[in-house]
Amino acid sequence: MTHGVTTAHAQPQSFLRRHVFSVDHKVIGRQYLDLALVAVVTGMVLSWIMRFHLGWPETPVPGLGKLAPTGAAGGIITPEYYLALMTMHGTIMVFFVLTTAPFAGFGNFFLPIHVGAADMAFPRINMMSFWVTLLAFLVLVSAFFIGDGPPLSGWTAYAPLSAVGKDAGPGQGVGQTLWAVSIAMFCVAQLLGSLNFIATTLDLRTRGMSLARLPFATWAWFITSVIGLIAFAVLMPACILLILDRVAGTSFFIPAGLVISDRLQPHAGGSPLLWQHLFWFFGHPEVYIAILPGFGIVSQILPVFARKPLLGPRVLIVCLIAIAFLSYTVWGHHMFLSGMNPLSATLFSVPTLVITIPATIICLLWIGTLYGARLRFTAAALFALGFVSVFVSGGISGFFLAQPSTDIYLHGTYFVVAHFHFVMGVAAMFGIFAGTYFWFPKMFGRMMNETLGKWHFWLTFIGVYCVFMPMHYLGLAGNVRRYSAFTDEYLQPLIPLHRFITIAALFTGAVQLIFLFNLIRSRLRGPIAPANPWEATTLEWSTSSPPPHDNFGGHPPVVTHGPNEFGGAGARDYVMQAEPR
């Protein structure tokens, strides 16, 4: 093991090099988080418009007629515009929020500090990762403003719809190509980022920072990087093949004999299922890329506010590794009904069910950690506890979808929408919120407002249950997803439930303004934060808030303790990692 580099690079003096084109992992981490913030606001507004349309399809969306004169003339959304909103919502949220914030954002800021390093192993590549990610986001969003219209094949972009071009209808022109280019770029950025995380964790640990003493969040980021390295390495070539099908006349995903808009397509020999296999070989591990950082953040935060060690830290790490391994064996559960050999459904079902064992163990470790605790209810603690609740809710509905026999009925319905929004959307967001309230003082040197934070928690917690729990009921009643409207008599009895969900979604979205306000106000004029406001143990809390350019002021810490030493008797009930023995 090499010991931490003390001065990776001197602090540059120009404004641009310090705050914009910076190689400092802390600046890059904040940039990722700022990008995720822009992305999440965009994604949420898109979901508002969709929900509004589903509840009141005949009512014009206020102001939208001016913003999107073709997609929503007079504020009434066309079917293709609805699908475009849905596609962009999913793509933005999965890639630019749920991957960018908890993994690239917090990971960048805190992983080097957690291991006691001055920066990432490859700071320049790190900077490049961020700028490529930003560029990918701009490429994606630009699809809204081009003549051909935004893509509408969903975030899964199933071929051949996504591959055959304009014959397949609106949204299949340049917009769909931009989508594929954007995702391929995003993959490049994440591959480089993952390599950086792995190299930093393995090579830049400071003296005494054995793997067993790594903080839980860093363990999670490290394992997530390994998952990402394999997953994005598959999605990137898949996107390139898709681009070739679209612009170069190849037929990777397009079989012979397709007749679209009464035109026989000039393709032969491709397989639509190949795209699905490649996509889901990435897509399922992606769920864990989104949620494992949340696991790490919650595992790190709970002991701090429970004032006692996490139950079974080694069991936690083993379970995280087991989940990472299993995540590569389950992708076919997205394809039970895809037309692949039905025998393989059983094969994919078993590991899918087995993966619930390590996930259940982790949930029980969290709950067991609360036993005998002295809980302090900060906003960060509340979101960490809320994470446990929403993750359990989302995980359990997985039992229905992991079984081919029950999936026959529930596949393609709102039950699936409910499941993945709870388990990877809401749970991951709760992890992001917990991380924000927890680490904000360290990142910006100022405290966030706790009262506002608590209001934010309560209203969000109740709100998300009102939005997503009823979607299970819709799914059970046979309400299919990705429908822009329910015409004739079809599904009319379920419209009131849709309206309830819409109102809850608008409410929950509006509640996020509290968070936004708190974020901006605290950044400008929150009370000055001490070095260790939460009495936590890991290395970021033994340096100043915010940390100096090289993180530890020229004195790399020497680690003598694990991250989990809480609960001693007396006034000071914790031991910091860098405290002398």
Place this chain on the structure above:
Amino acid sequence: MGKLFAVVVTLIALASAAIFALHIWWVPPDISTHGSRIDRQLNETMIVAGVLFVGAQLALAFFVWRFSASGTARPSKSFPGGPTPMVVLATVLVGAEILVLTFVGSKVWADVYETPPAPGALQIEVQAEQFAFYFRYAGSDGKFGAMHPELMNDASENFFGLDPANDTTARDDIVVGSLVIPANQPVELRMHAKDVNHSFYVPELRIQQDIVPGLVIPLHFTATTPGKYELVCTQLCGLGHYNMRAFVEVKTRADFDQWLKEKAAAL
């Protein structure tokens, strides 16, 4: 604060579970021979998942209620037995559940998707396209005419690309826009997609299956209850996806024969 959290979590868990348990929104009545077993699997999963869901949420609520810091400086206590009971509990409980669900559920799945249809099943061809379903019956010769992609044309209503001028077996093929089937007779669909992915979903039949371009996808089932049911596409296929629906009309044997005779006569 801890008590409030506990109360909120408990209320959410109980209310959510109650709505499931009371079947306020629930699956429509089943009209197939295999559906009752899917429903049983669904119900069993619901009970197991419900117990786990309520149990986990209540445990979380109870611990948060019980172990809030209330000004006392008592030392924290560790969980009796360490993590081992948790590992054992999760492995045994979830493991047993997985075994049971897999063994029972795989049989249901196998019956629908891995066994051949009963001999003598009524053969119907399905063509899915943006944004409609079409159905083809073999006619009096019992043979389907060959499909020629280059002849497929919506404007001339040649949805299956038939060539009746040169292909005698195609001349008596009956092509309609609703799936009409007799009750209590096994039906085998052979499904084609003309352009992009589609999916065949009839909730009442407990049947859902993607239709993939380039593949012929077989699907078999037996409907039991005459009536008219909605068939919907559940695989995103373009702007008209939301409107890609057709009816499944399950008729008594006599009504079905009569309908088929009329269709053949109208050719």
